[in-house]
Amino acid sequence: MQRVLKVLFTTAVTLVFGFSAWCQYPGWQQKADYTMDINVDVEKHQYTGSMSIMYTNNSPDDLDKIFMHTFFNAFQPGSMMDVRSRNIEDPDRRVGSRIVELPADEWGWIKPGAMSMNGMPCQIEEDGTILIATLPAPLRSGVTCKLSLNWTAQVPRQIRRSGWMNKEGVEFSMTQWFPKICEYDHHGWHSNPYIGREFHGVWGDFDVTINLPVGYEVGGTGMLKSSRQEAKKTGKWHFIAENVIDFAWAADQDFKVHTEMVDGIEMNFIYQPNKEYNKSWKELPRFASSAMRFFNEFVGQYPYPQYTVIQGGDGGMEYPMITLVTANRKLPSLVGVTVHEMAHSWFQALVATNESLYEWMDEGFTSWIESECMEILPSFSTEGENVEPMQGGKHSWAYKSYLGQAKSGNEEPLITHADHYTTNRAYGVAAYSKGEVLMNQLGAILGDSLRNEGMRKYFSDWSFKHPGPNDFKRSMERTSDLELDWYFQYFMNTTHTIDxxxxxxxxxxxxxxxxxxxxxxxxxxxxxxxxxxxxxxxxxxxxxxxxxxxxxxxxxxxxxxxxxxxxxxxxxxxxxxxxxxxxxxxxxxxxxxxxxxxxxxxxx
Ligand SMILES: [Zn+2]
Structure with a gap:
């Protein structure tokens, strides 16, 4: 997501989940293949869903329960997200007290109907944004089962990321919108209640059919089964996405679509007509395609067949093959947010570390390649300009932000769970700025060229595997033949500084x-x-x-x-x-x- 930092300082009390910080990929992961059929009532902002999930338990453990995210339930007065937002001392301005003020017909909710495993009923318990299904019989290690679930849902008025009618008038921003299996990995279950922050998910194939009234234009994760014209005519939007950790979409009756091919990837730009800002969108594809080519070379080849930049949400938020960004921006801001969200594809979507535990490996690395990329874009580069050398060079913004926080005494260590930083600012500085500094500063230890090679090795070794910090450290060690445990111990686990x-x-x-x-x-x-x-x-x-x-x-x-x-x-x-x-x-x-x-x- 895009950085939102506020200048508020507090005494830091840190909640540290250090025990898991160094765990590395054990060689197995779960798989969940979804088939979904969705019928949207655009007047009531409600939809019904039915799905089957082929869920494969590749873990060494037998499972007697399945946990699922029902994120929309966060958009109700008294939810953990609402209470957290009203009690944190530097609330995200996009949320603040907006949830508690929602009228009931603008709440979000997901109401599960019947759920079964291989045709046998499961017992369901709802607990805020988590649904707990007790299985009729344990799902044995190595076994695949078919989970079936029907549900009804109300789409919340758009507050954070998801919802109907965002501030720019986009009708549906549909993210974190369906019951989604929580990840079970070598740490165990990750049934984090949703408070509006980071994610972790199971890889799988998605076959999603969204039925809307005729006349809507839709952008989503995956490839359309029919032509866009035909989907618009029939209102049946059938998407297929292979090997992704999430599925997001947005819909509006006014959307215009521009498509171009870049390095064999279909790039879609979808936005509403707007006299003042459409000129930025006409320019955007040129910059976005340069960024795509840069990331392919700098980090590794983007493996999916398409990428969509679509107007929606409340800033910028990354999903597999799609990003929702607010559109009414001048060109530099639109390019900046698009490059950042696209850059996430290589980390959030493809390496897919557990962002709740290692937020810096997603936001920090993303910010690092974003800053590297901005320098090569025409009219954004500062190269050749007569500027004073800055600490951190291209990454000076991150250094300034991190050093300011370190000197304030309110820094919290990088290993803090993303949901549990005491302030939004401490989270933002750690995840984005210190993460970017951690990456760039490796250049002082390995040299820039081996650091860049180490990043390419990390991406190629760990794509589609959910690695942890130790896996990243080993990629850098194998590339440089240096021991680096001390660097991560200091910079990740502590708030000690360099002087x-x-x-x-x-x-x-x-x-x-x-x-x-x-x-x-x-x-x-x-x-x-x-x-x-x-x-x-x-x-x-x-x-x-x-x-x-x-x-x-x-x-x-x-x-x-x-x-x-x-x-x-x-x-x-x-x-x-x-x-x-x-x-x-x-x-x-x-x-x-x-x-x-x-x-x-x-x-x-
Ligand atoms: Zn981000």
Whole structure:
């Protein structure tokens, strides 16, 4: 989703789910193939649904219950999402107290009818946004069953992501809209009550038929079985999507559709006519196709046959093969949100980490490739412009945001469960900004080129597998042949910060001894630039002992002795050969999120 950060600060009390933070992919995962038939009453904003799910239990455990998400139930006064939104000190302005103020005919709800497993009735219990089905007999390990369920639903007035009539007048934004099986993985069940934040889901094939009155235009996850014209004429919208973790759609009678092929992928742009903003939408495909090509090369090939950017929702939100974005924006904002949501395809949709546990592996990595991509887009690049070097370079916004939060004392560690950060701001900074910094800062340890290669390896090794942080760490270690456990332990599990300083410069006749100091608790390898008065310079790379190696050296860079993390200071002797030193700079490329840059420089 798009970043929404508010400038509010609080004392942080952290709820940490550290026990699961390092778990890695065990080699199995569940599968759920859905066939759904949906009939929409557009006047009442209600629909009926019937579905069968072929659910395969690939886990080593026998299951006696199935948990399902019924997200729409969050849009009722007194729901956990409503109460949370009214009690958090920096509420999301899109939600605030809007749920408690909804009249009953604008609530959202999902009412299950009969549910069965292989024709035998299940016992159903409703618990807010979770439906618990007790199975008539345990579903054994390795066995596939057929779950059948009918339900009726009321679509809420659009508040967060989903609903009818968003603020731009889109009739239906249909996301998190059907009863969806919770993921069961090596951590166990993930029956998180929906409070409006992150997701986790089961891979599967979707066969979805949506019956609407004639005249609607629809965009959705997957490929249409018929032509768009025929679907519009009959009101029967039949989508097929293979190997996805979710299914979303949006519908409106005024939508216009523009389609183009990019690298063999059908890209659809669907939006309402609007005099003021349609010119942004006419320009958008050019930028979106450049972004698609960039991500295919930078991270790995997008494997699905189509991608849709559709007007809807309340900002920008990613789903497999589709994003819903608000449309009434000037071009830079429309391009920015589209590039961000598209970038999610490589993480939210394809690698699909558990976003509730590892929100930074989705939002952070997405923000990182988004910033990389924006630099290559015509009229967005700052390359060649005469701008002051900024900490974090292309990612300076993320560094600034993370460092501001770290200095405020209200930072909460990255391993905090996404739903449980004490403020929206602490969540936003951790997930988006610190996640982006974590990724970019690997360039200071591995070098940028091996970091980028490591990202490609991670994507190719872990697509369609729900990896965890340890799997990501191993991809980076295998690519670089360096040990990186310390980096993740510090940056993910703690709020320790980086602060290195040039402490002292002592010149003898032929040599100069430079004393460096680690002030912050977090160790990092260091790059050191020594400039002489005659313009000559020497560059050193100083690895940490615990890396068991060093990144490839660049140019004339010299490899210095390893720095043991236990040692607060480090001396390096430079052959100055009688020349005077003009300047000594730590981390001259500004890759590290060092909280105090002033002490990184010594000038004579
Ligand atoms: Zn996002």
């Amino acid at each position: 290195y300083a040039v402490k002292e410069v002592k010149s003898e006749v032929m040599t100069t001894t430079i004393t460096l100091e680690r002030i912050g608790a977090m160790p990092m390898p260091q790059d050191l630039l020594v400039e002489f008065e005659d313009g000559d310079y020497i560059q050193y790379h100083i690895p940490l002992v615990i890396m068991r190696g060093n990144r490839p050296l660049e140019g004339n860079e010299k490899l210095a002795e390893d720095w043991p993390w236990t040692n607060p200071t480090y001396d390096i002797t430079v052959p100055s050969m009688g020349k005077k030193i003009a300047k000594v700079v730590l981390d001259p490329d500004l890759k590290q999120a060092d909280i105090n840059l002033e002490n990184n420089i010594y000038t004579r």
